[in-house]
Amino acid sequence: MAQSIFIFGRQAKIGLAELTSITGSAALKTIAQGQVALANLTIKDPQAYLNQLGGSVKLLKLIADFKDEKILLNTMFNQLPSQPAKLFFGISYLGPSSIHQRLKQIKQWGMQLKKLLKGRKQGARFVSSRDPLLSSVIVRKNKLLSEAGKELVVMANKPHEFYLGETLAVQDFAAYSARDYGRPARDPKRGSLPPKLAQIMLNLAQVKPGQTIYDPCCGQGTILQEALLKGVTAIGSDLDHVAITASETNLAWLIKQGHLSKPDYQLFKADASKNERKLPPLDAIVTEGSLGPPLRKPPSKAQAEKLLAESITLITSILSTKRPFLKPGGRVIICLPYYQTDQGWLDPAPTFQNKLTSLGFTATTAPLLYQREQQLIGRQIWSLKLTLD
Structure with a gap:
């Protein structure tokens, strides 16, 4: 029972x-x-x-x-x-x-x-x-x-x-609120991954204490903070130096809260689409990528297709350049934007699915949709693993 x-x-x-x-x-x-x-x-x-x-x-x-x-x-x-x-x-x-x-x-x-x-x-x-x-x-x-x-x-x-x-x-709604709205470096205009979703993504990656994850688009450091709370070594980078500063500030704040013992993390500025730095062997890559600019009204289908193409290009570049650092059995958890256009929802799955095989990855499950009511941009969550040779 x-x-x-x-x-x-x-x-x-x-x-x-x-x-x-x-x-x-x-x-x-x-x-x-x-x-x-x-x-x-x-x-x-x-x-x-x-x-x-x-x-x-x-x-x-x-x-x-x-x-x-x-x-x-x-x-x-x-x-x-x-x-x-x-x-x-x-x-x-x-x-x-x-x-x-x-x-x-x-x-x-x-x-x-x-x-x-x-x-x-x-x-x-x-x-x-x-x-x-x-x-x-x-x-x-x-x-x-x-x-x-x-x-x-x-x-x-x-x-x-x-x-x-x-x-x-x-x-524990109070703890989630503190790790979201209570952080010192938070910019609503840039958008922010909810700590709950970051935690879910790490759990989907099945990472365990002592393992290492990498977020190549770390933004304000939400995935990194949730990884550290799990006892996972966290590596983060971003092309935007403002994002790196925000992540550093937020992680320093988290450490001062006394929730962490021996936090292990690295932060550096880098273009996620390129190999600008050698990485250690990775147990998982967990990242959101780009959702595009904030939207006040549904975009046209053509506008959404352009934004989606840019996001998929970034993610495929990450998969291509970071694949050599992923351990055998390692996982990749990524988010793609799911736009509500003036003609209905634009599903990124058909376009992205066609690119996975050539990149050497396989989806472990059907993509999951994370969407709040009345939002114009949802998140489609993909769980990937290396294709066996």
Whole structure:
């Protein structure tokens, strides 16, 4: 029986790919329309484990799985502790039914449980929200992870298949915010890779402490900082001296926060498309490349095709010039821009896929799309490996 449950964020496919890279696909079963994964894992420190995953928002322990929804209420009630005198509890509900239906059911369960708690002379505060999945912020701020609290999560996979879990850890939103908005050198006009996504990309590369990664377009140093936090040696370069200065400033800030022991990194100015410096053997190349200029409205298809061609040219140059430094079995994780044009989305996959074989690389999986609502530029994430001779 699965012992641990992972709930993914809005980019569920990316969260699953990341978790698969960490745990191995044989240990996973997805439910609730792909938003949840069950894993045969016993985790000693749930919060520390979750902190290493950018694509998962909650880690639960499995309480029960059952086919009869009628026994659910009593099962939930039995999980609520008789102490303290006043209990804080919340319920999340994931499944195929509509948001309105799930919110209505959550409210009904909450009122029924409060009545049962009152029957044993225990006060209770039922925590709810406008979303069927309580956010990490709500869970933390309402003490649902404390001894005085509890969050229960109901997951419906299909008719007559239900799972009940208890939340053990939630995503550390404060830490991610500090590593993003709290850095001293941050320029929103230049664009910035979210720390969560940088963490996901490193996990997709399957890098381990003591290994070495290279980001040839390091920008403000987000991938480098997340690599250092994993105990990985980080090498970064950029053609823009302003970016190098920003990376140096941000990494110095990170070290002062006391999160790192013996950080090992190098920074230098270089053209990513050329071999201007000999590199040590690399376990992985992890980089975003260029997404082009900020967009305020959808570009024309011709404009987007021009921007995409420039980005693909840069990435293919990186693959060509840095290939000799990649260890056998090494991986490359890159992002390509995914533009919303005045004629719809422009998919970079057909053009880029045609170039991989001649470059000596193979895609290990289908590309993953990272995109926020109303964004004009998404990120298409590619996982590559060297083609065997």
